[in-house]
Amino acid sequence: MTESTQLPKPLRGIIPPMITPLCDRDTLDIPGLERLVEHILGGQVQGLFILGTTGEGPSLGYRLRCELIDRVCEQVASRVPVLVGITDTAFTESVNLAHHATDAGASAVVLSAPYYSPAAQPELMEYLANITAELPLPLFLYNMPSHTKVNFSLELLRGAMDLPGIVGLKDSSCNMIYFHRALRMIRRHRPEWSVLVGPEELLAEAVLLGADGGVNGGANLCPQLYVELFHAAAAHDVDRVIQLHEQVMELAENLYHVGQHGSAVIKGLKCALSCLGVCDDFMAEPFRRFRALDREKIQTALRRMDFIGQKPMVGPEAR
DSSP states (O other): OOGGGOOOSSOOEEOOBOOOOEEETTEEOHHHHHHHHHHHHTTTOSOEEESSTTTTGGGSOHHHHHHHHHHHHHHHTTSSOEEEEOOOSSHHHHHHHHHHHHHHTOOEEEEOOOSSSOOOHHHHHHHHHHHHTTOSSOEEEEEOHHHHSOOOOHHHHHHHTTSTTEEEEEEOSOOHHHHHHHHHHHHHHOTTSEEEEOOGGGHHHHHHTTOOEEOOGGGGTOHHHHHHHHHHHHTTOHHHHHHHHHHHHHHHHHHSOSSSSTTHHHHHHHHHHHHTTSSOOOOOTTOOOOOHHHHHHHHHHHHHTTOTTOOOOOOTTOO
8 A cells, every 4th residue: 555545543523424326227417516625625524424324335336446446546536535345245346346445546445235125244354354364455334224224243243353454443333332332442452443423313322422433324415524523523522513513313314214215315416416417317227316396395494494505615616
């Protein structure tokens, strides 16, 4: 690795899980992608995570994933670390994506459990031992049991601490007892690891009690809000934390619950960014963008939160 791709240990702050702007099922919305990257970086985030859950990574073809990696790494140009999701049902494809990410200039890769045939914990431990031996970049473990059907148990995490190349945990379990137990264990045995929380509704609590930051979907839309909340929580400025946490909760309640299905979170973010003129809101199959009635609900929510009329924070180099 070159100096420009080295990760701080631990990586701290807000690392937004970027949505993937699409204009059809296998084509990137390139102007929208360029605007979105500048918009996010304009919020002074500390990293960028692509091809995760919010980025619909497992739903995208390998050619498109590789194109996204190339374009994002080239545009970011080492301004912040780029983390690349490599979760896949096929071991070889995860390794191939990791090597492509290395060649493109990414800083780290992010891996959850293979998500089709649920692995038992001993099987998952062996899988991690095998794959870390072949990865050319530092690895963040991504605990996402709602999507993978498999939890990275505390016992497995303890074993993973002895594997070379793993540098942190992103937890999206929504189980704060698990999160705090994992955090205590990691601080004792691997203090250089990053411990990051996924659900933004839990960001304030997690950072106040020692977490290193968040990988929060709402930071696609208003990155500065999440960065400010992180800094307030890290400084234990409780009054400011309460104020900013309320804004995060308002965003989540207004944008993530339009419609009745789990896909509403990503649909809401993509629709909001589309309404603000940042990028297209096409969804990867099997999902569809919001239709007119739900889109109007998102527009109403944005007006209520004073988003309509604001310009995206894109820099002059956005093309």
